[in-house]
Structure formats: structure tokens, C-alpha cells
Amino acid sequence: MDERIEKAFEVANYMATLSNQRRILLEEYTQKLVHYINGASFKITPQLINFTKTVLDLGYAEDVAFVDANNFPVIINDVQAFFDTISLVYFESTNDYAVKYAELKSKRKISDIVEL
Amino acid sequence: MTHGAIIFAQNSDKLDYIKLAVFAAKQVKKYLEIPVSIITDSPGWLTNAYPNHPFDQVVEVGFIETTQYKKFHDGALFAQRIQWKNLIRDQVYDLTPYDRTLVIDSDYIINSTVLKPAFDNHYDFQIYHNSMDLAEWRSNKEFTRINQWSVPFYWGTTFIFEKNLVTKAFFDLITYIKANWFYFRMLYRIEDTTFRNDFAFSVAVHIMNGKTNGGFAVELPGKMTYITDKDMLISIDGNKMKFLIEKKNYAGQYTLAKTTGIDVHVMNKMSLSRYIDGGLGV
Numbered sequence: 001m002d003e004r005i006e007k008a009f010e011v012a013n014y015m016a017t018l019s020n021q022r023r024i025l026l027e028e029y030t031q032k033l034v035h036y037i038n039g040a041s042f043k044i045t046p047q048l049i050n051f052t053k054t055v056l057d058l059g060y061a062e063d064v065a066f067v068d069a070n071n072f073p074v075i076i077n078d079v080q081a082f083f084d085t086i087s088l089v090y091f092e093s094t095n096d097y098a099v100k101y102a103e104l105k106s107k108r109k110i111s112d113i114v115e116l
Numbered sequence: 117m118t119h120g121a122i123i124f125a126q127n128s129d130k131l132d133y134i135k136l137a138v139f140a141a142k143q144v145k146k147y148l149e150i151p152v153s154i155i156t157d158s159p160g161w162l163t164n165a166y167p168n169h170p171f172d173q174v175v176e177v178g179f180i181e182t183t184q185y186k187k188f189h190d191g192a193l194f195a196q197r198i199q200w201k202n203l204i205r206d207q208v209y210d211l212t213p214y215d216r217t218l219v220i221d222s223d224y225i226i227n228s229t230v231l232k233p234a235f236d237n238h239y240d241f242q243i244y245h246n247s248m249d250l251a252e253w254r255s256n257k258e259f260t261r262i263n264q265w266s267v268p269f270y271w272g273t274t275f276i277f278e279k280n281l282v283t284k285a286f287f288d289l290i291t292y293i294k295a296n297w298f299y300f301r302m303l304y305r306i307e308d309t310t311f312r313n314d315f316a317f318s319v320a321v322h323i324m325n326g327k328t329n330g331g332f333a334v335e336l337p338g339k340m341t342y343i344t345d346k347d348m349l350i351s352i353d354g355n356k357m358k359f360l361i362e363k364k365n366y367a368g369q370y371t372l373a374k375t376t377g378i379d380v381h382v383m384n385k386m387s388l389s390r391y392i393d394g395g396l397g398v
Contacts, residue, residue, distance in 0.1 A: 017371050020252040020361070024375055027248055027339065031378055034337040036233035041337055070239070070334045114358055114374040 017110045025104060029097040035086055040074035042066075044086045044093075052083045117278075119235045120151040120172065120214035125222050126180070127158050128199035131188075131385055134162050136222035139392045141170045143226040147355075150218070150235070155204070155211050175211050177204055184310055189345035190386040191398075192362045192370075205272060205313045206290040209283065221273045223385050227355045228377045230338045231276070240282045243275040243317070243333050244340035250373050250380070251347065253364040259340075262315055266304050267322040270333060271340045272313030273381055282324075286332075289320045342381035349387045349397035360398060 033044040042048060055064055061079050068074050076082045107113045121144045125137035134156060141152040151172035156162060157179045162169055186200040208219055216235055220226070234242055245268055249256045259269050277283045293300050293316045300306075306315050324332040343349070343359055348370070350358040355377045360370035382388045384397075391397035 013371065016252075016363075017373070020250070020371065020373055023248075023252055024250065024373060024378075027341065028376055028378055031228065031230050031338040034230065036236060036337075039236055039238035041233070041237060071331070072238070072334075110372055114372040115356075 014108075014110055014113075017113055018104070018107075021104060021113055022101070025097065025100055029093055032093040032096070033090065034069075035089060037076065037082065038074050040066075040068035040072055041070065042086070043069045044090045046090075049083070049087055049090060052079060052086065055079055056083060117215040118213070119216050119218075120153060120212070121148065121218040121220060122208060122212050122214075123152060123154050123220055123222050124205065124208075125154055125156045125158075125162075126177075126201035126204075127161065128201060130196070130198045132165075132389065133222050133385075134158060134166065135392055136385060136388060138162075138166045138169050138171075139388075140220060140222050140224060140226070144218075144220070145170055147226050147229050148218070148232050151214075153213055155208070157201075173213050175213070177207070177211070180204070186310060188385065190384060191348050191360075191368075192346045193368045200310065202313055203294065203311065206287050206294060206316075209277075209279065209287040212279070216276065216278045218276045219274070221381070223382050223388055224273055224379065225352070225357070225382055225388075226379050227352075227357060227375070228338075228379055230379065231274075231336065234276055234337055237276075237334070239278075239334040240280060241275065241277045241286060241333055242336045243321070244271040244273070244336050245269065245333070246335060247271065247340040247342060250341065250343050250359060250375070251361045254344070254362075262318050263305050263307065266306075267318055269314065270318045270321050271381075272317040274336065274340065274379075275317075276336065282332075286320055286324055289323060290316050293319055338378065340381060341375070341378050342383060345384040345386075347387075348384055349382050349391050351391060351396055 035042045035044050056079055064076050064079050065073050066076050123137040123140055125133040127133050137154055144152050153173040154171045155175045157177050159174050159176045182201050184200045185197045187195050188198050189195045247256055247259045262269050297311050300319055304319055321333045346362040348360040357375045357380055359373045361373050363369040363371055387397035
């Protein structure tokens, strides 16, 4: 096979692997953003963090009803603690995602992408 | 309330499901820290071949001679028809020793703690509908609805249920669907002639929801991440798994993929078996 064509296929393979690995990394990140409390589960999103902050700013800090990821209501007893936890999980996970993403982007060989 | 996991393992003529179940159970204990029991028709093989098995309880079921066969691939270029014993999943309600049970297939490899808090949820029945194929190019529409005109697809591979009147009705319904499989297959336009738990579960969820989009089945956290039997597992190292994923339009060629800290349904059981035997799954 022509050397240039061979090189092109190599690059195409690299791009396919990189693209798939980015998708897997996103899924790993998404799974870290699941938070459980009082038998309910929440997906931590900027919207949830903002809403919780608004609830606190309005002066409601105890026994507030939220609706979880499955549309079931749940009473959050300590809203401040809930806010602190989801913020921490969100920022830690997002930071970890950013670090791993940058690391992945810097890899130039398939064997490096999957750490062979 | 007691918590635990159940793995079904009925050996076929060509595949040692008990070997896979022993491995899967160790992963459950490592990450979820709950007792695991096995439901099997071959307890003798379990104790002889795997004397140090990790099972909390061994639940014996009678040997069932099945005539159901399924084509299993081992990578993109090889396939064989193997006996497929999947007809007792509906009995889990009566057979489980736990009040709240996680049921997984022997090829579902737990590599994270994502399911752990799901035991404390208040829901009767939690199961996966959403899924992610590790092959980016492959369509997962066959795992979205049981066919393009019909009801949402649910994975019978992994679910958590609490013993109560509602879930008892659900499993009774599955028994009824299984007994009248030809009728339900026609009614829901299922093309596959073999009985599949995924389909029976999907139909039963639909009926439990009053044949609407009700709230009986709650989504488990995360997604059902899977490789098909046309892909291969290379190795597992801690919570990292490496795979060869079938390439689009190039049969026999693969791309590499790696996961960290997510549970994966390894549908290529032969590859998983090779890895457990020691070495690589390729």
C-alpha cells in the first residue's frame, strides 16, 4: 500500500479511537454526577445547583421539597448541607473530567490513548 | 431489611456460566460490598470446580433440559449455536433470600459503586432502559424499543427489586408472558422467535404501567454500558477494562477502547471466559 494512504488510515484509526474514548470519558463523568439522598436520586447539573442556591437565598434552609431525577418528590431536611455536597461533587467531577480530557487530547498514538 | 445480589448460572454444553458467575460475584463483593448468592442447576460443579467460591448461599433449581439455542459470536468472524437456558428468571422473586435484590447476568461486570446507593432508594423496581454501546458507530435502536412500532426496551440483565405485592405481580406477569410467549410475541410484533427475558420484561413493564408511560420501572443510575459478542474483552486491571471494538464495514478489524470505573455488560462470553482462565480475552 502507498505510504501516504497507509498513514491516512493510521490517522483515521487514531481519530476513531479518540472520538470513542471522548464519549466514554463523558459517560464516566456523567455517572459521577449521580447523587443519592433520602431514598431519591439526583443528577447534579448547574441547574440543580442554581436552584438549590436560590432556595437558600430565599431563606428556605430546612425541610424543602425537591423533585428527583425520576420525578418523585423528596424532602431535603438540610438544604445547606445538600448544596455543599452537590457543589463539591460537581466541581470535583468536572475538574477530574477536564484533567482527563486534556490528557486524552495530548495523546498522539492509539496505544497511548488506551494505555497499552 | 436484607440486601444482596443474585446471579443465575446454568451451564450449557459449551459455556461454563458458573465460572463467569464466580468472577462476577467477586466484582460485586469488591465494589458493592453486599452478599451474593447463586441460582444454579449445577451446585455439584460449583463446589467441585470452584471450592473457594464467593457465594453467600447456593440456591439449587432442578435441571431443565432446554431446546432453545442462540447464535453466539466470538468476535466479528466466528459464531456458533449454543444452548441458551434463560427460562427461570421469573422465579427470582421466590428464590432470592434477600428483601431487596440486585439481579445481574453472569456477564455483567461491576466495576464501580454506582449501584450501591440504589439499594437505599424507595422504588419497588429499578432497571436500565438507557444504554451505551462502546462502539460509537453502531446503532442501539434495537435496545431502545423492542421494535420500531412497539414499547420501550428494558434490560433484563440488571435490576433491583424489593419484595412486595407489586413486584410479586410483576414476576407473576412474566411467568404468564413466558407461558404464552407465542401470543405476546405476535401481539408486540417481536421478530425473534426465541424467548428473551429482555422482551418479556419490557412487555411486563408496559402492562404494569397500564399500557402507558407509567412510573413502575425506575431507571437505575448510570447507563447499561455494553459490548456485543462481535467485540472482545482484552483485559481487566483494577477498575479499568480494555476492549477491541468491531470496526464499521471492516469485518475482523477492531478499534481499541478503555473504560475506567464503569460497569460493563460483556456480551462476548467466550472472550470473558478466556480472560478469567488467565491472560487475555482475545
